[in-house]
Amino acid sequence: MTTPEPTRPAAGAGTLGIDPALLAILACPDTHHSPLTVDAAAGELVCGTCSRAFPVRDGIPVLLLDEARFRSA
Numbered sequence: 001m002t003t004p005e006p007t008r009p010a011a012g013a014g015t016l017g018i019d020p021a022l023l024a025i026l027a028c029p030d031t032h033h034s035p036l037t038v039d040a041a042a043g044e045l046v047c048g049t050c051s052r053a054f055p056v057r058d059g060i061p062v063l064l065l066d067e068a069r070f071r072s073a
């Protein structure tokens, strides 16, 4: 009998597979360091201050200004 892999509760659609504890401390890399919100539909993390959207690749948020795009409000 094989032991099943432990299932991680974090990989829900609402968090893009990002650990909720990590999500809680993520901030925009710009100087204002505003908290980011998950846009599950777009698969991005969005800053409410500068409207940048950061991609999430394989559950890893890419918080680089060079990788961000601006979203129109």
Ligand SMILES: [Zn+2]
Residues within 6 Å of the ligand: 028, 029, 030, 032, 033, 034, 047, 048, 049, 050, 051, 052
């Ligand atoms: Zn920002």
